[in-house]
Amino acid sequence: MAPQTPTGSDYVQELVIGFAAWASAxxxxxxxxxxxxxxxxxxxxxxxxxxxxxxxxxxxxxxxxxxxxxxxxxxxxxxxxxxxxxxxxxxxxxxxxxxxxxxxxxxxxxxxxxxxxxxxxxxxxxxxxxxxxxxxxxxxxxxxxxxxxxxxxxxxxxxxxxxxxxxxxxxxxxxxxxxxxxxxxxxxxxxxxxxxxxxxxxxxxxxxxxxxxxxxxxxxxxxxxxxxxxxxxxxxxxxxxxxxxxxxxxxxxxxxxxxxxxxxxxxxxxxxxxxxxxxxxxxxSMMTMGSVVRLASGVGRRGLTRVRQAVSMARSRGSTTSSSRGPDS
Known part of the structure; x- marks a missing residue:
């Protein structure tokens, strides 16, 4: 019986097996x-x-x-x-x-x-x-x-x-x-x-x-x-x-x-x-948020009160000046 000639698929299989052996090692x-x-x-x-x-x-x-x-x-x-x-x-x-x-x-x-x-x-x-x-x-x-x-x-x-x-x-x-x-x-x-x-x-x-x-x-x-x-x-x-x-x-x-x-x-x-x-x-949170808010609220209220007082004083001065000029004119 004549020996079989290796085909292309046999070469591919041997190549894959050789690569698998190298990868396993x-x-x-x-x-x-x-x-x-x-x-x-x-x-x-x-x-x-x-x-x-x-x-x-x-x-x-x-x-x-x-x-x-x-x-x-x-x-x-x-x-x-x-x-x-x-x-x-x-x-x-x-x-x-x-x-x-x-x-x-x-x-x-x-x-x-x-x-x-x-x-x-x-x-x-x-x-x-x-x-x-x-x-x-x-x-x-x-x-x-x-x-x-x-x-x-x-x-x-x-x-x-x-x-x-x-x-x-x-x-x-x-x-x-x-x-x-x-x-x-x-x-x-x-x-x-x-x-x-x-x-x-x-x-x-x-x-x-x-x-x-x-x-x-x-x-x-x-x-x-x-x-x-x-x-x-x-x-x-x-x-x-x-x-x-x-x-x-x-x-x-x-x-x-x-x-x-x-x-x-x-x-x-x-x-x-x-x-x-x-x-x-x-x-x-190192800033005490509650205390800071209360402090800012107090400062804001004081500032608003001072602004209102200044506005009222300016209005009173303006009314006084106009009343004093009225009879002279």
Whole structure:
């Protein structure tokens, strides 16, 4: 029997299989880099901001007296958000968190980083099953064109995901360092009840940053948990289809739109926008609006009374002058 001559479709198939093999090997390196990103390499180095935090703490302690004075003045002027009997506990709590904020954030950040590595062993198994030579050979020879295309797309998406997620985690570390440096000042300003909202938004923002790595790791684990079994022909327990498409959609969300994930979770919802709005509202509310309105109303009434008196005096002088000239003329 004469040997069969390879056709164009055979060459295309071999080319696709070779490209899939290259993409899978690259995906293994990408997953290894991704697993490393969920470790200590993307955690903030808090020792770098110790001098900054100490100086910010000194500045905060210098303005304690001014903040207390502003709160007492508002209470004297009749404001509802001033300081009265709650002065002593608010000062003690604010100073305590100003001193211990650095250690508290560093302690909680360590446990949050440990929580983000909960899925690392499973992701390592997925990386092995995705790039194992025997498994890949079986998958590439017996898979349909759609499954092979999904394998290539998943591998390329994994490479891109490793880069983007690493950048996002680096930005997370930078934000955590920046926000932590302002903890003493925000705590001292929170002595005044009008500035409590700024401290709450700051705490929400820090909690969201700490848990964001765990959120991204969990979503990536869910995505690969749907994609890898679907490419190997596994079926869902209730017989529903769509494992592969759903898993790819989850990986796309984790790669390009992580903000959607944080908006769906309440502990991560206090993002930068909320913090900025809270700070802006706190700064605007530093003016005792009720007292200012009452002061402006009193000044306006006094000015209007003086204007009326001046007008009446001018009219009386004019009438007196006209009456005195009448008989002479």
């Amino acid at each position: 690259s995906a293994r390196a990408g997953l290894a880099s991704l697993l490393q990103s969920f470790g200590d390499s993307t955690e903030p180095d808090y020792l770098a901001i110790v001098p900054v935090y100490n100086r910010m703490l000194a500045i905060a302690l210098l303005v304690v007296g001014a903040v207390i004075a502003i709160g007492l003045i508002e209470r004297i002027l009749g404001g509802q958000m001033g300081l009265s009997w709650n002065l002593v506990p608010r000062v003690l709590i604010a100073v305590f968190f100003a001193f211990s904020g650095f250690s508290l954030v560093q302690y909680l950040s360590g446990y949050a980083a440990l929580l983000a590595t909960a899925w690392s062993p499973d992701l390592a198994q997925y990386a092995k099953s995705l790039t194992d030579p025997a498994s890949f050979e079986h998958l590439s020879r017996n898979a349909s064109a759609g499954t092979l295309g999904a394998l290539i797309f998943t591998a390329l998406l994994t490479i891109l995901m490793a880069v983007l997620v690493h950048l996002e985690l680096l930005i997370r570390a930078a934000l955590m360092l920046t926000v932590t440096a302002f903890i003493p000042l925000v705590c001292v300003l929170a002595i005044w009840p009008r500035m409590t909202a700024a401290a709450i938004h700051l705490a929400e923002f820090l909690v969201g940053l700490m848990l964001s790595k765990f959120v991204v790791a969990t979503v990536i684990y869910i995505g690969f948990g749907l994609v890898i079994p679907a490419m190997h022909g596994a079926q869902s327990a209730d017989g529903k289809a769509g494992w592969l498409s759903t898993g790819l959609a989850i990986l796309l969300i984790a790669t390009f739109s992580p903000a959607i994930l944080f908006q769906a979770l309440r502990f991560a919802h206090g993002g930068a926008g909320g913090m900025v709005r809270g700070w802006g509202a706190g700064v605007v």
